[in-house]
Amino acid sequence: MSEFSVELRDIVKKFPTPEGGEVFAINNVSMQIKNGEFFSMLGPSGCGKTTSLRTIAGFEWPTSGEIYIEGEPMGHRPPYLRPVNTVFQSYALFPHMSVAQNIAFGLEMEKIPKNEIKRRVAEVLEMVKLTGMERRSPAQLSGGQRQRVALARSLVKRPKVLLLDEPLGALDLKLRKEMQLELKALQQEVGITFVYVTHDQEEALTMSDRIAIMQGGNVLQVGTPVEIYERPNCRFVADFIGETNFLEGEVRVVEENRVTVHIPVLKTDIIGTKAEPLSIGEQVVVSLRPEKTRIIENKVNMENCFQGTVLNTAYIGSDTRVFVDLGGVSLRIWEQNKISTLDPEAYYERNEQVWVVVMPENALVLHAG
Amino acid sequence: MNPHRRSPLVIVSTVLVYFFLYVPVVVLVLFAFNSSKTNVNFEGFITQVGPTEIISGNVLQSPCGAFHWFCELAKNAEVRNATRNTLTIALISTFTSTIIGTLAAIALQRYNFKLKTFSEVSIYIPIVIPEIVMGIGILVLFSQLFTLLNGALNLSGDSQFTLGLGTVIVSHIAFSIPFVALVVRARLHGFDKSIEEASMDLGANELVTFWRVTLPSIMPGVLSGALLAFTLSLDDFVITFFTTGPGASTLPIYVYGLLRRIVTPQVNALSAVWILIILVAVFFTQRLQNRQT
Amino acid sequence: MLRKLREDKSFQGTTLISPTLLFMVGLLVIPLILTLVISFGSRAADGTVIYGFSFHNYVRLFGISTECTGGKTICFDPTYARILSRSLSLAFNTTVLAILMAYPLAYFIARAPSKKRNTFLFLILVPMWTNFVIRVYAWMMLLRTHGVINGVLGWLAGLFGIDFTPFEMLYTQGAVLVGMVYEFLPFMILPLYTSLEKIDLSLYEASADLGASPIRTFLRMTLPLSMPGVVSGTILVFVPVMGTFIVSDLLGGRQIVLIGNLIQNQFLIARDPTFGSAASIILMIMTLIVTYFYTRKFGLSEEIVGI
Numbered sequence: 024m025s026e027f028s029v030e031l032r033d034i035v036k037k038f039p040t041p042e043g044g045e046v047f048a049i050n051n052v053s054m055q056i057k058n059g060e061f062f063s064m065l066g067p068s069g070c071g072k073t074t075s076l077r078t079i080a081g082f083e084w085p086t087s088g089e090i091y092i093e094g095e096p097m098g099h100r101p102p103y104l105r106p107v108n109t110v111f112q113s114y115a116l117f118p119h120m121s122v123a124q125n126i127a128f129g130l131e132m133e134k135i136p137k138n139e140i141k142r143r144v145a146e147v148l149e150m151v152k153l154t155g156m157e158r159r160s161p162a163q164l165s166g167g168q169r170q171r172v173a174l175a176r177s178l179v180k181r182p183k184v185l186l187l188d189e190p191l192g193a194l195d196l197k198l199r200k201e202m203q204l205e206l207k208a209l210q211q212e213v214g215i216t217f218v219y220v221t222h223d224q225e226e227a228l229t230m231s232d233r234i235a236i237m238q239g240g241n242v243l244q245v246g247t248p249v250e251i252y253e254r255p256n257c258r259f260v261a262d263f264i265g266e267t268n269f270l271e272g273e274v275r276v277v278e279e280n281r282v283t284v285h286i287p288v289l290k291t292d293i294i295g296t297k298a299e300p301l302s303i304g305e306q307v308v309v310s311l312r313p314e315k316t317r318i319i320e321n322k323v324n325m326e327n328c329f330q331g332t333v334l335n336t337a338y339i340g341s342d343t344r345v346f347v348d349l350g351g352v353s354l355r356i357w358e359q360n361k362i363s364t365l366d367p368e369a370y371y372e373r374n375e376q377v378w379v380v381v382m383p384e385n386a387l388v389l390h391a392g
Numbered sequence: 393m394n395p396h397r398r399s400p401l402v403i404v405s406t407v408l409v410y411f412f413l414y415v416p417v418v419v420l421v422l423f424a425f426n427s428s429k430t431n432v433n434f435e436g437f438i439t440q441v442g443p444t445e446i447i448s449g450n451v452l453q454s455p456c457g458a459f460h461w462f463c464e465l466a467k468n469a470e471v472r473n474a475t476r477n478t479l480t481i482a483l484i485s486t487f488t489s490t491i492i493g494t495l496a497a498i499a500l501q502r503y504n505f506k507l508k509t510f511s512e513v514s515i516y517i518p519i520v521i522p523e524i525v526m527g528i529g530i531l532v533l534f535s536q537l538f539t540l541l542n543g544a545l546n547l548s549g550d551s552q553f554t555l556g557l558g559t560v561i562v563s564h565i566a567f568s569i570p571f572v573a574l575v576v577r578a579r580l581h582g583f584d585k586s587i588e589e590a591s592m593d594l595g596a597n598e599l600v601t602f603w604r605v606t607l608p609s610i611m612p613g614v615l616s617g618a619l620l621a622f623t624l625s626l627d628d629f630v631i632t633f634f635t636t637g638p639g640a641s642t643l644p645i646y647v648y649g650l651l652r653r654i655v656t657p658q659v660n661a662l663s664a665v666w667i668l669i670i671l672v673a674v675f676f677t678q679r680l681q682n683r684q685t
Numbered sequence: 686m687l688r689k690l691r692e693d694k695s696f697q698g699t700t701l702i703s704p705t706l707l708f709m710v711g712l713l714v715i716p717l718i719l720t721l722v723i724s725f726g727s728r729a730a731d732g733t734v735i736y737g738f739s740f741h742n743y744v745r746l747f748g749i750s751t752e753c754t755g756g757k758t759i760c761f762d763p764t765y766a767r768i769l770s771r772s773l774s775l776a777f778n779t780t781v782l783a784i785l786m787a788y789p790l791a792y793f794i795a796r797a798p799s800k801k802r803n804t805f806l807f808l809i810l811v812p813m814w815t816n817f818v819i820r821v822y823a824w825m826m827l828l829r830t831h832g833v834i835n836g837v838l839g840w841l842a843g844l845f846g847i848d849f850t851p852f853e854m855l856y857t858q859g860a861v862l863v864g865m866v867y868e869f870l871p872f873m874i875l876p877l878y879t880s881l882e883k884i885d886l887s888l889y890e891a892s893a894d895l896g897a898s899p900i901r902t903f904l905r906m907t908l909p910l911s912m913p914g915v916v917s918g919t920i921l922v923f924v925p926v927m928g929t930f931i932v933s934d935l936l937g938g939r940q941i942v943l944i945g946n947l948i949q950n951q952f953l954i955a956r957d958p959t960f961g962s963a964a965s966i967i968l969m970i971m972t973l974i975v976t977y978f979y980t981r982k983f984g985l986s987e988e989i990v991g992i
Binding site: 570573 | 691694697702708709787819829870928965969
Binding site: 103109113115 | 584586587589590591592593594595596597598600604605608609611
């Protein structure tokens with residue numbers, strides 16, 4: 024019995040191009056997904072996340088490498104012989120069958136007796152809050168309802184692993200946020216492994232136990248939402264998740280926990296933390312999260328205190344976004360409006376002289392490029 | 393809504409064309425009730441009902457009254473035979489060509505294989521060449537083939553291979569397949585493959601997926617193709633003409649034969665019956681379609 | 686083998702297409718090749734084929750004959766060339782007439798309220814659903830010297846006291862033309878309608894808004910946009926007309942001989958399958974050439990499927 028629910032080992036997948044060449048959709052990807060985990064694959068379009076999901080499901084066979092589900096290698100097994108089920112991006116409901124027939128389909132394939140099927144269909148319909156919709160046809164349902172039927176159709180088979188391919192993509196914002204919470208709650212209630220593909224980072228951060236960031240057919244980083252957000256291991260991840268400011272520079276001093284980086288445009292040094300080993304003289308970028316960088320009115324005697332001018336502000340209600348020009352580079356800084364913004368003191372004026380300060384542990388130094 | 397209402401020229405032309413299309417048909421049906429046997433002039437309706445009385449080429453009295461020629465038609469053994477043949481051929485060729493054509497449409501729409509271009513071209517050819525070319529080709533093939541086979545196997549008399557019902561059926565299948573394939577393929581255009589993946593994901597293998605998911609989804613297209621194949625077969629003259637043999641006459645062939653010999657209003661009666669059956673069939677098909685949508 | 690079927694997509698495709706290939710190769714490709722082969726042969730005394738390789742059938746078709754009068758060995762016999770050109774001109778005339786008649790009708794239906802369109806289309810198709818041969822017979826009845834048209838004209842003439850000699854309409858080129866147009870008109874109407882129907886009604890409004898008169902709108906917008914339909918319709922009319930023999934047989938009698946009649950005659954009466962095959966090949970090549978160049982120039986469309 025394997026400790027992992029799903030494992031991808033050295034998966035490579037090539038596709039032929041119309042011109043006669045080949046393109047690598049997945050370029051040596053390995054992942055270990057734990058039992059009962061909500062695991063997301065996150066990345067921009069074309070990063071290989073959907074292809075990876077499809078190789079787990081059995082719709083594609085890897086060019087090389089192996090898929091293990093519950094410790095068993097899948098080889099060339101077709102989808103109907105694998106203990107996983109998929110929720111499709113387009114829902115893929117059978118148009119000529121009713122809601123109940125759609126959900127019952129998978130159970131009929133398992134040759135489960137009719138009254139048992141009826142019972143389980145009713146049970147799962149209640150779970151997704153669609154009781155009473157048995158006779159409807161997919162064409163008569165709204166987007167959100169179809170999504171839940173697709174979910175129910177897979178869940179009713181009680182798979183060990185559920186694969187979800189951007190299932191909320193077609194829903195409007197409000198519904199999507201509701202469904203995110205519902206799905207997460209459902210997963211925890213049912214306790215099965217969810218492998219979830221999305222390009223929406225907020226979605227991934229909200230729902231996942233762990234996230235794999237992918238780009239160009241490779242896995243860049245795997246970690247919990249906190250690990251990914253606070254300690255990205257490369258520039259791409261830092262840029263892709265949340266928003267950040269980048270300062271380009273050169274490593275001057277490397278200590279155990281601290282790194283001193285010289286920033287040419289500021290003509291000064293910044294003290295930061297490193298995620299990966301760095302060497303002196305190396306070209307790096309320093310990532311500063313806007314919410315962790317602070318504006319103060321007067322200079323203080325702290326490390327990483329820089330002078331600047333306010334360029335512009337954007338009032339969001341809960342925050343104010345302030346754009347500060349440090350001379351050579353400008354930073355985005357988000358200030359939470361903890362006091363009432365009716366107070367004029369809460370504002371920064373344009374062209375106001377301010378000081379920007381950031382703690383070394385919030386200045387992450389990453390390899391450049 | 394239109395900046396200029398339809399011009400009078402368009403409306404007049406339209407009416408004239410409809411007139412043009414219908415006058416022959418109306419005349420045809422009208423003459424089915426002609427009392428004149430030679431059917432040259434319309435001599436009036438048969439009014440009297442009773443035992444048949446024909447005086448100088450005019451039917452004055454008939455047990456069927458005005459429907460005299462329809463009764464004659466029903467008694468005509470040749471017509472019955474031809475009708476039976478026509479229906480047999482149409483049903484068998486429709487059934488077969490629909491299955492084969494649907495498989496072909498799926499193959500061409502969704503797969504790439506070495507013979508794909510050749511298949512597409514050979515399916516397209518029967519649609520762009522005159523029927524007679526295909527008919528002649530098949531005639532030539534069968535005549536040479538049968539001569540060869542009969543000679544080699546030393547057959548003679550009744551056991552010989554010869555043109556007949558079998559050759560007609562096989563030819564009808566051949567010219568129907570391209571049309572079925574075309575119609576089904578057009579339907580396959582917007583087909584969402586992910587429902588097939590969903591089916592396999594839920595535990596159905598390829599055959600079960602095809603039977604329970606793919607086929608029901610494309611069924612309207614398949615039925616359209618089948619209807620087209622049936623119509624083509626029922627109506628076919630040219631190819632049947634060159635591939636038929638004694639005893640395997642179809643209705644169009646029979647009518648053609650009649651037209652070159654003696655023409656009585658029986659032919660008109662046959663036409664009228666034909667039209668009626670078509671109208672009834674279309675009426676029911678429309679009802680069925682309206683219920684589906 | 687089952688495993689190969691499941692895994693190899695290309696093999697799946699081949700398997701699905703194989704029954705079709707069987708029929709198309711067996712009943713189309715091989716027959717055509719055989720026809721070609723036979724066309725190069727010569728006729729035996731009992732009507733069977735002597736295989737060989739000679740162009741004499743083709744030469745004869747285009748006018749050079751070896752059976753000459755007046756002691757010459759080679760002379761010009763335009764009989765068959767005339768048949769070819771007659772068929773071409775008939776096909777051309779039928780197509781042109783069909784376009785002229787079909788266009789107003791298709792235009793009318795395309796711009797009719799959408800609920801009524803299906804009814805109008807249905808009305809066109811009803812005469813179509815009777816049998817081909819029967820429809821030709823109807824025209825025989827109409828065009829005969831003592832037929833319906835002459836009968837009506839005679840009765841009208843009688844009303845006005847005019848002397849009337851019946852027109853000899855049957856067994857003329859005109860009769861064949863009328864019959865052809867009647868047979869194939871719906872094949873022109875339907876693709877034309879499909880094309881015209883696709884023109885968004887707002888385009889007409891836009892055109893008027895920009896200052897174009899109805900004629901201008903038609904010439905510069907409607908006509909070009911309907912071209913795919915014209916092309917499809919032309920092919921659907923031109924090709925069958927080239928190959929028809931029934932219409933010319935029944936409505937034209939012995940007088941009007943088209944390629945179709947020639948071929949039929951050679952196979953069933955004159956019993957020269959080699960000459961008939963050559964004519965058949967020439968017919969096929971002519972239609973393929975016309976279709977190819979026509980679609981090259983005007984573009985092909987899927988309207989052919991809308992039969």
